[in-house]
Amino acid sequence: MSKAPRAIRLDHPGQEEIVGDGAIRRGAVAILPESEPIDAAELVVAPAAKRGFSWGTLFVAGLSGFLALAAGVWIENTIAALMSQNPALGYAALVCAAVAALALLVMLARVLRDILRExxxxxxxxxxxxxxxxxxxxxxxxxxExxxxxxxxxxxxxxxxxxxxxxxxxxxxxxxxLTVAERSLLVPLDEAAQAQIAIAARRVSLVTAVSPRALxxxxxVLVACARLLRSIAGIYAGRPGTLGLLRLARQVMNHLVLTGGIAAGDAVIQQVVGQGLAARLSAKLGEGVINGMLTARIGLAALAVCRPLPFVEARPPSLAEVAGDLASWRGSKDGEA
Incomplete structure (x- = not known):
């Protein structure tokens, strides 16, 4: 049986009590004073603390400066010694040093251009x-625009x-x-990147399945992943140089760590182990399939890092779309059994 409704009076005289901070208690109910509205302009977000130079950075900078000075002194002494022995050899060494310096400047300019583009x-x-x-x-x-x-x-x-x-x-x-921009410019590039990922995954799977040595x-796998990163970066923003490739690899690894893709993941486990492939394949062929899928996972992370827009209307590619054919022959095996 439900209880009948009853009214509770909050304005009984003599039951009001000030409990602090302007709050008034009436029986079991506490009435808080209305606070002043907060102006949004007064909310100041503390800026993130900027990371300063670490000791490792100072060590690399100091060592690089020392090696540069040592190389300069050695080049100057070499040219001076050749000039004293034979002026022709000295001028030849000077020309070689100038050509090397020009090539170094061009290389540094390209590296700077790649980093700025990224x-x-x-x-x-x-x-x-x-x-x-x-x-x-x-x-x-x-x-x-x-x-x-x-x-x-x-x-x-x-x-x-x-x-x-x-x-x-x-x-x-x-x-x-941004939806129209993605549809007009990035969808064809996404298809090209996915094709490169699928090709690299199949190549890694095949080679690691038949190679005799783990080394x-x-x-x-390292060479294939480096080529895949450079290829995907070239599709979206231009081919990076050596330093740009190292920076891109670090970003891809950070992305994999943040998204949990550094492990094989549920998709790999389901396609390789959960579906019974491990019982049907030799250990070497199973390793090839797993290596191919992990290569595809690295390619998908590089696609997410190199893409100039987040996915707006298009759906991000999945592991099954770029590497699902690595285990597609399983269906024919099951049909034959």
């Missing part, structure tokens, strides 16, 4: 993420750039602009 892509992706969260139409238009400028020198994006520039005046929302497996 940072531009990173900044563009961060701005696009913020614009999707609630950006203005001007921000979306600026990002789309910057994306057009990024792929201005590519003939294969000419049709997509023309379609995007034609559609921009008719769009009035940042998300719509050959490790060396081939």
């Amino acid at each position: 940072r531009k892509v990173e900044a563009l992706r961060e701005r696009a993420t913020q614009a999707l969260a609630g950006g203005t139409p001007d921000e979306g238009r600026a990002i789309a 910057e994306l057009v400028g990024l792929y201005k020198g590519r003939a294969q994006t000419a049709q997509g750039r023309a379609a995007l520039q034609e559609a921009l005046p008719q769009l009035f929302a940042a998300r719509d602009m 050959i497996d490790v060396a081939f």
Whole structure:
């Protein structure tokens, strides 16, 4: 039986009690004073603390400076010694040193260009993420135009750039602009990147399955992953140099750690072990399949890092889409059994 409703009076005289901070207690109910509204302009977010130079950075900088000075002194002494013995040899050494210095400057300029391009892509992706969260139409238009400028020198994006520039005046929302930009420019690049990932995964799976030594497996997987990273970076933002490739590899590893993809993952376990492949295959062939899928996982992480826009309308590619055919022959085996 339910209890009948009853009324509780909160205004009994003599039962009010001030309990502190302006709060008034009436019986079992405490009435708090209304606070003043907080102005949003007064909320100051503390900036993130900038990471200073570590001892490792100082060590590398000091060692690099010392080696540069030592190399300069050695070159100067060598040229001076050759000049004193034979002026022709001295001038020849001077020309060789000048050519080497010019080549070094060009290499450093290319490395700087690659790093600036990678940072531009990173900044563009961060701005696009913020614009999707609630950006203005001007921000979306600026990002789309910057994306057009990024792929201005590519003939294969000419049709997509023309379609995007034609559609921009008719769009009035940042998300719509980025959606059209993704559909016009990035979807064909995504397909090319996925094709490269699938090719690298199949190659690694085949080679590591038939190679006789584990050292050959490790060396081939490292080379294949480096080539895959450079290929994906070339599809989205230009081929990086050696230092740019190392920086990209570090970003990919950070992405894998943050997303939990450094392990094989549920997809790999389901496709290799959970579906009974381990009982049907030799250990070597099973290792080849796993290595191929892990290579595909690294390729997907590189795609997410190198892509200048986050996925807006398009769906991120899955491991099964780029490496599912590594175990597709299992169906034919089951049919024959």
